[in-house]
Amino acid sequence: MPSSGHRLRDVEHHPLLTENDSYDSAASSPAEADAADRVWFIRDGCGMICAVLTWLLVVYADFVVTFVMLLPSKDFWYSVVNGVVFNCLAVLALSSHLRTMLTDPGAVPKGNATKEYMESLQLKPGEVIYKCPKCCCIKPERAHHCSICKRCIRKMDHHCPWVNNCVGEKNQRFFVLFTMYIALASVHALVLCGLQFIACVRGQWTECSDFSPPVTVILLIFLCLEGLLFFTFTAVMFGTQIHSICNDETEIERLKSEKPTWERRLRWEGMKSVFGGPPSLLWMNPFVGFRFRRLQTRPRKGAPEFSV
Numbered sequence: 001m002p003s004s005g006h007r008l009r010d011v012e013h014h015p016l017l018t019e020n021d022s023y024d025s026a027a028s029s030p031a032e033a034d035a036a037d038r039v040w041f042i043r044d045g046c047g048m049i050c051a052v053l054t055w056l057l058v059v060y061a062d063f064v065v066t067f068v069m070l071l072p073s074k075d076f077w078y079s080v081v082n083g084v085v086f087n088c089l090a091v092l093a094l095s096s097h098l099r100t101m102l103t104d105p106g107a108v109p110k111g112n113a114t115k116e117y118m119e120s121l122q123l124k125p126g127e128v129i130y131k132c133p134k135c136c137c138i139k140p141e142r143a144h145h146c147s148i149c150k151r152c153i154r155k156m157d158h159h160c161p162w163v164n165n166c167v168g169e170k171n172q173r174f175f176v177l178f179t180m181y182i183a184l185a186s187v188h189a190l191v192l193c194g195l196q197f198i199a200c201v202r203g204q205w206t207e208c209s210d211f212s213p214p215v216t217v218i219l220l221i222f223l224c225l226e227g228l229l230f231f232t233f234t235a236v237m238f239g240t241q242i243h244s245i246c247n248d249e250t251e252i253e254r255l256k257s258e259k260p261t262w263e264r265r266l267r268w269e270g271m272k273s274v275f276g277g278p279p280s281l282l283w284m285n286p287f288v289g290f291r292f293r294r295l296q297t298r299p300r301k302g303a304p305e306f307s308v
Helices: 030-035 045-070 076-102 115-120 172-202 213-247 251-255 268-275
Strands: 006-010 040-042 127-132 143-146 151-154 158-160 165-167 305-307
Touching: 040 076, 045 076, 045 172, 045 213, 076 165, 076 172, 172 213, 172 268, 213 251, 213 268
Parallel strands: 006 127
Antiparallel strands: 040 305, 143 151, 158 165
Protein backbone atom coordinates (compact mmCIF):
# COMPACT_ATOMS: atom_id res chain seq x y z
CA MET A 1 0.00 0.00 0.00
CA PRO A 2 2.14 2.88 -1.14
CA SER A 3 1.84 6.26 0.43
CA SER A 4 3.13 9.69 -0.43
CA GLY A 5 5.66 9.85 2.38
CA HIS A 6 7.00 6.31 2.59
CA ARG A 7 7.16 2.91 0.95
CA LEU A 8 5.57 -0.34 2.10
CA ARG A 9 7.02 -3.69 1.14
CA ASP A 10 5.36 -7.11 1.37
CA VAL A 11 8.14 -9.16 2.91
CA GLU A 12 8.52 -11.50 5.85
CA HIS A 13 12.03 -10.71 7.05
CA HIS A 14 14.38 -7.92 8.06
CA PRO A 15 11.74 -5.50 9.42
CA LEU A 16 12.95 -1.98 10.08
CA LEU A 17 10.39 -0.74 12.56
CA THR A 18 11.51 -0.65 16.13
CA GLU A 19 9.40 -2.13 18.90
CA ASN A 20 8.33 1.27 20.17
CA ASP A 21 7.24 2.45 16.75
CA SER A 22 5.26 -0.58 15.76
CA TYR A 23 2.94 -1.28 18.62
CA ASP A 24 1.28 1.71 20.10
CA SER A 25 -1.56 0.68 22.39
CA ALA A 26 -3.28 4.00 21.89
CA ALA A 27 -3.29 3.51 18.13
CA SER A 28 -4.51 -0.08 18.27
CA SER A 29 -8.13 -0.90 17.71
CA PRO A 30 -10.62 -1.24 20.59
CA ALA A 31 -10.97 -4.92 19.72
CA GLU A 32 -7.25 -5.50 20.23
CA ALA A 33 -7.26 -3.58 23.51
CA ASP A 34 -10.26 -5.61 24.65
CA ALA A 35 -8.51 -8.87 23.67
CA ALA A 36 -5.56 -7.97 25.90
CA ASP A 37 -7.83 -8.42 28.93
CA ARG A 38 -8.72 -11.97 27.99
CA VAL A 39 -6.74 -15.21 28.08
CA TRP A 40 -4.87 -16.22 24.93
CA PHE A 41 -5.48 -19.75 23.62
CA ILE A 42 -4.59 -21.47 20.34
CA ARG A 43 -7.09 -23.87 18.83
CA ASP A 44 -4.60 -26.31 17.33
CA GLY A 45 -5.53 -30.00 17.51
CA CYS A 46 -1.97 -31.31 17.74
CA GLY A 47 -1.02 -28.68 20.31
CA MET A 48 -4.03 -29.36 22.52
CA ILE A 49 -3.36 -33.12 22.46
CA CYS A 50 0.32 -32.56 23.37
CA ALA A 51 -0.64 -30.15 26.19
CA VAL A 52 -3.14 -32.62 27.67
CA LEU A 53 -0.61 -35.44 27.34
CA THR A 54 1.94 -33.35 29.23
CA TRP A 55 -0.47 -32.89 32.11
CA LEU A 56 -1.41 -36.60 32.15
CA LEU A 57 2.25 -37.63 32.30
CA VAL A 58 2.94 -35.27 35.20
CA VAL A 59 -0.15 -36.53 37.03
CA TYR A 60 0.97 -40.13 36.41
CA ALA A 61 4.41 -39.37 37.85
CA ASP A 62 2.82 -37.77 40.91
CA PHE A 63 0.58 -40.83 41.38
CA VAL A 64 3.49 -43.28 41.26
CA VAL A 65 5.70 -41.19 43.54
CA THR A 66 2.94 -40.60 46.09
CA PHE A 67 0.95 -43.86 46.17
CA VAL A 68 3.53 -46.44 45.04
CA MET A 69 6.72 -45.19 46.70
CA LEU A 70 6.07 -42.68 49.50
CA LEU A 71 2.83 -43.63 51.27
CA PRO A 72 3.81 -47.31 51.80
CA SER A 73 7.18 -46.22 53.25
CA LYS A 74 7.72 -46.83 56.94
CA ASP A 75 9.92 -43.74 57.25
CA PHE A 76 7.44 -40.94 58.02
CA TRP A 77 9.76 -37.98 57.46
CA TYR A 78 11.19 -39.50 54.29
CA SER A 79 7.66 -39.65 52.87
CA VAL A 80 6.68 -36.17 54.03
CA VAL A 81 9.79 -34.34 52.85
CA ASN A 82 9.96 -36.03 49.46
CA GLY A 83 6.21 -35.76 48.98
CA VAL A 84 6.21 -32.02 49.64
CA VAL A 85 9.26 -31.40 47.41
CA PHE A 86 7.97 -33.43 44.47
CA ASN A 87 4.44 -32.04 44.61
CA CYS A 88 5.77 -28.47 44.84
CA LEU A 89 7.89 -29.07 41.74
CA ALA A 90 4.89 -30.58 39.94
CA VAL A 91 2.64 -27.64 40.84
CA LEU A 92 5.26 -25.10 39.77
CA ALA A 93 5.85 -26.98 36.49
CA LEU A 94 2.15 -27.19 35.62
CA SER A 95 1.60 -23.55 36.63
CA SER A 96 4.47 -22.50 34.36
CA HIS A 97 2.98 -24.63 31.60
CA LEU A 98 -0.38 -22.87 31.97
CA ARG A 99 1.22 -19.43 32.00
CA THR A 100 3.18 -20.29 28.84
CA MET A 101 0.12 -21.67 27.06
CA LEU A 102 -2.35 -18.96 28.08
CA THR A 103 -0.09 -15.91 27.74
CA ASP A 104 -0.01 -13.86 24.56
CA PRO A 105 3.56 -14.47 23.31
CA GLY A 106 3.71 -11.03 21.71
CA ALA A 107 1.28 -11.17 18.80
CA VAL A 108 1.23 -8.20 16.45
CA PRO A 109 -2.31 -6.89 15.80
CA LYS A 110 -3.82 -8.28 12.61
CA GLY A 111 -4.60 -6.01 9.70
CA ASN A 112 -2.97 -2.88 11.08
CA ALA A 113 -1.26 -2.15 7.74
CA THR A 114 -3.72 0.62 6.97
CA LYS A 115 -3.07 4.09 5.61
CA GLU A 116 -4.38 5.69 8.81
CA TYR A 117 -2.15 3.59 11.02
CA MET A 118 0.96 4.25 8.92
CA GLU A 119 0.27 7.97 9.02
CA SER A 120 0.07 7.76 12.81
CA LEU A 121 3.63 6.38 12.86
CA GLN A 122 4.93 9.72 11.52
CA LEU A 123 7.49 8.07 9.26
CA LYS A 124 10.22 10.08 7.56
CA PRO A 125 9.97 10.61 3.77
CA GLY A 126 11.46 7.66 1.90
CA GLU A 127 11.54 5.41 4.97
CA VAL A 128 10.70 1.77 4.25
CA ILE A 129 8.42 -0.31 6.45
CA TYR A 130 7.50 -3.95 6.07
CA LYS A 131 4.15 -5.69 5.93
CA CYS A 132 3.45 -9.37 6.49
CA PRO A 133 1.42 -10.58 3.49
CA LYS A 134 -0.10 -13.41 5.53
CA CYS A 135 -1.68 -11.51 8.41
CA CYS A 136 -1.56 -8.03 6.84
CA CYS A 137 0.25 -6.34 9.71
CA ILE A 138 3.15 -3.94 10.02
CA LYS A 139 6.03 -6.13 11.18
CA PRO A 140 8.10 -4.79 14.07
CA GLU A 141 11.76 -5.57 14.38
CA ARG A 142 12.56 -9.24 15.16
CA ALA A 143 8.97 -10.39 14.56
CA HIS A 144 8.28 -13.56 12.58
CA HIS A 145 5.07 -15.09 11.27
CA CYS A 146 3.86 -18.33 12.86
CA SER A 147 1.89 -20.55 10.47
CA ILE A 148 0.11 -22.26 13.38
CA CYS A 149 -0.86 -19.18 15.38
CA LYS A 150 -1.58 -17.31 12.10
CA ARG A 151 0.05 -14.24 13.62
CA CYS A 152 3.34 -12.39 13.60
CA ILE A 153 5.02 -12.92 16.98
CA ARG A 154 7.53 -10.52 18.54
CA LYS A 155 10.93 -12.12 19.21
CA MET A 156 9.50 -15.49 18.22
CA ASP A 157 11.86 -18.26 19.32
CA HIS A 158 9.83 -21.27 18.12
CA HIS A 159 6.35 -22.79 18.25
CA CYS A 160 6.19 -25.54 20.87
CA PRO A 161 3.31 -28.05 20.55
CA TRP A 162 3.86 -29.24 24.13
CA VAL A 163 2.70 -25.86 25.42
CA ASN A 164 0.34 -25.28 22.46
CA ASN A 165 1.77 -21.82 21.86
CA CYS A 166 4.64 -19.85 20.43
CA VAL A 167 7.53 -18.97 22.70
CA GLY A 168 8.02 -15.26 22.25
CA GLU A 169 8.71 -11.95 23.91
CA LYS A 170 5.99 -12.11 26.57
CA ASN A 171 6.00 -15.79 27.63
CA GLN A 172 9.60 -16.95 27.23
CA ARG A 173 10.15 -16.57 30.97
CA PHE A 174 7.36 -19.03 31.77
CA PHE A 175 8.66 -21.51 29.20
CA VAL A 176 12.11 -21.43 30.80
CA LEU A 177 10.57 -22.05 34.22
CA PHE A 178 8.48 -24.91 32.80
CA THR A 179 11.53 -26.69 31.39
CA MET A 180 13.50 -26.10 34.59
CA TYR A 181 10.84 -27.46 36.96
CA ILE A 182 10.10 -30.47 34.74
CA ALA A 183 13.83 -31.29 34.64
CA LEU A 184 14.11 -31.00 38.44
CA ALA A 185 10.99 -33.11 39.01
CA SER A 186 12.34 -35.74 36.59
CA VAL A 187 15.65 -35.97 38.46
CA HIS A 188 13.80 -36.25 41.77
CA ALA A 189 11.55 -39.01 40.42
CA LEU A 190 14.56 -40.94 39.04
CA VAL A 191 16.34 -40.76 42.40
CA LEU A 192 13.23 -41.97 44.23
CA CYS A 193 12.83 -44.82 41.73
CA GLY A 194 16.41 -45.91 42.35
CA LEU A 195 15.95 -45.85 46.12
CA GLN A 196 12.67 -47.75 45.78
CA PHE A 197 14.26 -50.51 43.70
CA ILE A 198 17.08 -50.85 46.24
CA ALA A 199 14.61 -51.02 49.15
CA CYS A 200 12.47 -53.64 47.39
CA VAL A 201 15.46 -55.82 46.43
CA ARG A 202 16.89 -55.76 49.95
CA GLY A 203 13.53 -56.44 51.56
CA GLN A 204 10.30 -58.07 50.44
CA TRP A 205 8.55 -56.86 47.28
CA THR A 206 5.19 -57.46 48.92
CA GLU A 207 6.08 -55.07 51.76
CA CYS A 208 7.66 -52.19 49.85
CA SER A 209 4.45 -51.28 48.02
CA ASP A 210 0.69 -51.63 48.39
CA PHE A 211 0.54 -52.92 44.80
CA SER A 212 1.49 -56.40 43.64
CA PRO A 213 5.17 -56.88 42.69
CA PRO A 214 4.52 -57.13 38.90
CA VAL A 215 2.37 -53.97 38.91
CA THR A 216 4.94 -52.13 41.04
CA VAL A 217 7.77 -53.06 38.68
CA ILE A 218 5.81 -51.97 35.59
CA LEU A 219 4.85 -48.64 37.17
CA LEU A 220 8.41 -47.92 38.28
CA ILE A 221 9.96 -48.87 34.93
CA PHE A 222 7.52 -46.67 33.04
CA LEU A 223 8.23 -43.78 35.44
CA CYS A 224 11.98 -44.24 34.90
CA LEU A 225 11.54 -44.12 31.13
CA GLU A 226 9.32 -41.04 31.42
CA GLY A 227 11.78 -39.34 33.76
CA LEU A 228 14.74 -40.01 31.46
CA LEU A 229 12.85 -38.76 28.40
CA PHE A 230 11.48 -35.65 30.12
CA PHE A 231 14.81 -34.78 31.73
CA THR A 232 16.74 -35.12 28.46
CA PHE A 233 14.28 -32.99 26.51
CA THR A 234 13.70 -30.26 29.10
CA ALA A 235 17.36 -30.00 30.15
CA VAL A 236 18.40 -29.45 26.54
CA MET A 237 15.61 -26.91 25.99
CA PHE A 238 16.47 -25.11 29.24
CA GLY A 239 20.13 -24.82 28.25
CA THR A 240 19.19 -23.66 24.74
CA GLN A 241 16.83 -21.00 26.08
CA ILE A 242 19.36 -19.66 28.60
CA HIS A 243 22.00 -19.51 25.85
CA SER A 244 19.60 -17.63 23.56
CA ILE A 245 18.65 -15.16 26.28
CA CYS A 246 22.27 -14.48 27.25
CA ASN A 247 23.16 -13.88 23.59
CA ASP A 248 19.93 -11.97 22.83
CA GLU A 249 19.30 -14.18 19.82
CA THR A 250 16.19 -16.28 19.17
CA GLU A 251 16.35 -19.76 17.70
CA ILE A 252 14.87 -18.53 14.41
CA GLU A 253 17.46 -15.76 14.16
CA ARG A 254 20.23 -18.27 14.85
CA LEU A 255 19.00 -20.76 12.24
CA LYS A 256 18.58 -18.01 9.65
CA SER A 257 21.97 -16.52 10.57
CA GLU A 258 20.37 -13.08 10.77
CA LYS A 259 22.81 -10.29 11.48
CA PRO A 260 21.67 -8.26 14.50
CA THR A 261 20.35 -4.80 13.64
CA TRP A 262 19.34 -4.19 17.23
CA GLU A 263 21.34 -3.31 20.33
CA ARG A 264 22.08 -6.62 21.98
CA ARG A 265 21.49 -7.21 25.68
CA LEU A 266 24.08 -9.77 26.67
CA ARG A 267 24.26 -12.09 29.68
CA TRP A 268 22.69 -10.53 32.79
CA GLU A 269 21.12 -7.69 30.85
CA GLY A 270 19.37 -10.23 28.67
CA MET A 271 18.27 -12.26 31.68
CA LYS A 272 16.90 -9.16 33.39
CA SER A 273 15.00 -8.14 30.27
CA VAL A 274 13.26 -11.55 30.10
CA PHE A 275 12.69 -12.25 33.80
CA GLY A 276 12.19 -8.64 34.85
CA GLY A 277 14.28 -6.69 37.35
CA PRO A 278 17.49 -7.66 39.15
CA PRO A 279 18.16 -11.30 40.14
CA SER A 280 15.84 -12.47 42.91
CA LEU A 281 13.69 -15.42 43.96
CA LEU A 282 10.83 -13.81 42.05
CA TRP A 283 12.51 -15.04 38.88
CA MET A 284 11.57 -18.58 39.97
CA ASN A 285 7.92 -17.72 40.63
CA PRO A 286 5.50 -18.42 37.74
CA PHE A 287 2.71 -16.58 39.59
CA VAL A 288 4.36 -13.15 39.38
CA GLY A 289 2.16 -10.77 37.42
CA PHE A 290 -0.78 -13.17 37.45
CA ARG A 291 -4.25 -11.67 37.53
CA PHE A 292 -7.67 -13.15 36.92
CA ARG A 293 -9.02 -12.19 33.55
CA ARG A 294 -12.49 -11.96 32.15
CA LEU A 295 -13.98 -15.32 31.21
CA GLN A 296 -15.59 -14.88 27.85
CA THR A 297 -15.71 -17.06 24.75
CA ARG A 298 -15.61 -15.11 21.52
CA PRO A 299 -14.60 -17.14 18.46
CA ARG A 300 -13.42 -14.94 15.61
CA LYS A 301 -13.85 -15.98 12.03
CA GLY A 302 -10.62 -16.99 10.36
CA ALA A 303 -8.59 -16.81 13.58
CA PRO A 304 -7.16 -19.93 15.23
CA GLU A 305 -7.11 -18.40 18.72
CA PHE A 306 -9.99 -17.55 20.99
CA SER A 307 -10.31 -15.71 24.26
CA VAL A 308 -11.80 -17.13 27.40
